[in-house]
Amino acid sequence: MAEEVWMLQTKKADFKQIGARFRIDPVTARIIRNRGIEGEAAIDRYLNGTLDDLYDPMLLKDMERAVSILCEAVDTGKKIRIVGDYDIDGVCSTYILLQAFERLGSDVDFEIPDRIKDGYGINESIIEQAHADGVEVILTCDNGISAFHQVELAKKYGMTVVITDHHEVPLDGEKEKIPPADAVIDPKQADCPYPFPEICGAVVAYKLVQVLYARRGVPQMEWLDLLEFAAIATVGDVMKLQDENRILVKYGLKKMAQTKNIGLRRLAEKNNLDLGAITAYHIGFVIGPCLNAGGRLKTAKEALALLRAQSEEEAERLAEELKELNDTRKDMTEQGTEAAKLQVESWYQKDKVLVVFLPECHESLAGIIAGRLREYYQKPAIVLTRGEEAVKGSGRSIDEYHMFKKLTEVSDLLLKFGGHPLAAGLSLEEKNIDEFRRRLNENAGLTEEDFKAKVWIDVPMPVGYVTERLVRELSCLEPFGQGNEKPLFAEKSLRIRASRVLGRNRNVVKMTLEETDGHAIEALYFGDGTAFEEERAGRREIDVVYYPDINEYNGRKTLQAVIRRYKFRG
Structure with missing residues (x-):
């Protein structure tokens, strides 16, 4: 431990003055300042912000181009395929877009990659299948910004591609490598003027629907009916609850209290939750894990089917199945975490970077177990599992250790890797595990102070x-x-x-x-x-x-x- x-x-401000101005206790004023909120306008927005304070979706780069392409596709009856992702953000993004395009009368369907078979994001086999099915427009959500070659293939087949994503843009040297799609909406693009780039994929999709509905004269209330799904994804994808994310979640939770969605109601009942008193905690630790469990242990299409359930019987069946999957996932996670801790205590206690190999562990649980190790030992942790073709791994880090950069230093040992400062995914050959562990520890650059929570x-x-x-x-x-x-x-x-x-x-x-x-x-x-x-x-x-x-x-x-x-x- x-x-x-x-x-x-120790952030400073005149807390008495702020308290008097906003009629709050100086203690409350101090907490708001501790959260990085400064200036009357920002404090007022934090305390009293409404949906009217959300940013204009037209500030997202390529929004106009994407809407024009998609409106023309709807008008001419082109076959549209939405390609999502297998986690909660991908499922909610896909749901939002499907509901919207069906409402607009489009010829639309969807595809969600399989975590084990396909891996993350759109791949060549999904493009090939879309071509075989006569798809004319591919619309991605929560993925696509790194799918350069896949988009090239789609364009070779004559398909129109619109990307909506929120992930970091890959670099070619120091230059951004943007896929050659017809429109790319991603607030992380360097030249995107959107003021708050820390939104999730479902919020990007939600913003796109806002403009589509406005152009097509769909009442705003129907767009607001989708708000709770943008909120669920924001919390479930662990986005920062700051700026407009906080407003979206605040009002999204209120919408959930009166949700019309049968599947959500059933899932809440199965978990003994009162939707009238739902909090971000319940989304993050109860609803979210259930929706994620499908993509981890079976298929994310089950979570999407739950959200789209049209009958009480179907919603009941799917909610029960997702809850059972999540209970199984929890048991498997506990077993995997105990096995990982036993390895650390037995062999790696002195290591600065924990690298644990659990051959039989389900690869979808590696990231959760790595997170548990990171939390318990306050050390960067990577959990490796035996995949079909190679060893796969998932890592979680501490603030003092930039995991992606450190993996770059040992890239000669890796078959594939990607990630961020605090999380990463990778694959390598089993024979290289010991050398991988040795070199990461040799070059860790961490001190004992870094391991204090x-x-x-x-x-x-x-x-x-x-x-x-x-x-x-x-x-x-x-x-x-x-x-x-x-x-x-x-x-x-x-x-x-x-x-x-x-x-x-x-x-x-x-x-x-x-x-x-x-x-x-x-x-x-x-x-x-x-x-x-x-x-x-x-x-x-x-x-x-x-x-x-x-x-x-x-x-x-x-x-x-x-x-x-x-x-x-x-």
Whole structure:
């Protein structure tokens, strides 16, 4: 388990003045500043932004060209094929575009690559099949920006190609290598004037539909009906909940509460979720994994079929199947994670970059297991599995280690690789695994300080400052997630007046904490209760990192602190 360092946010501003101007507590003002929000206009947009504050889709490069091509294809009855991807963003993008083109009366169908057979994105066999099927227009979503040769092949066959994507543009030297498509919409293009490039593929698709519907006179309400799917993809694809992403998710979650989608309703019911109280957390850790499970263990077409289900019976069957697939995926992930940890503890404890080979592990789980290792050890982790033709791997990194650049340094050992600073995918021959591990560790450039997990505290705040009004006010900062994390507060030297471990698995500690002035508050810690009690061993004082909450039970409301981190004193 990685050592932790508690760090205090130190961004400066006149928090009293901001609080008075926006009628919020100075503590809330400080949290907003900690999230990088500066200036009255930005603060106002953060607190009060609406769908009217979303950016103009026409700012996306090639939007006009794409809309003209697609409108002409609809008018002339050309056969359009949407090519998506197998993860939640790809599924939601495909759903949004399919619904839209069917609404416009198009001759449209879709294809989603198989994770194991096809790999990521559009490939030559998908192009060949489209040609054989008489497809005239290919429209990609959540992929295509790196499909240079595949687009060349489609053009050779005389097909029109429109790319919508959000991934980084590949470079040829220092120059961008854009596929020779008829239109390319991707906010990451260097000359794209769109003000916020950190949107997911489904939001790019959603923006395209906004313009198509406006051109065709489709009521705006029908475009807004697709908002929840752009929101689900934004959270599920772990985009930063900043700027317009936060607005999209905020209003998308509200739309979900009254969703007309039978499949979503059934999936929520299967997971005991109340759509009226849905949060970004539920999307990220419940709904999202279920929609992703199809693409991981079977086919992503099941998740798409669920979203497009027309009857209660079909929705019931598919929701049940996706939940079961996700439960299986969770069990497989737990087993794989334990096996990976055992390898690390046995052989690689001193390694700075963890490279673990799990031959029998399902390759779709390698990235999740790598993420678990990264989190547990606070080290870059790569999990390798045995594929059909070679060893395949997926890596997750820490801020101090640029994984893609480091893989570039050992590219002579790799058959294929790609990725970002914090995540990567790769393949290599099995005989090269040991050399791959050795060289990555030799050139890691990491120190022991880099392996300490940083816990960022927003405000050192006595629990006595917490009021019901402040807790209610903090909800205006939602939705919480990547880039807009739930606020964390801290206080030192609290006395533990009483504590007891609850739950069948002893995974909840309930305690009463007391400040030096005698003020007390109820507190909960969700974790290993037995380890908590053993660590405490008679010690009476504790430092805590917490989030304030209101416990409502039998009509009675009490303030409580939910403890996220703790350190005993003495």
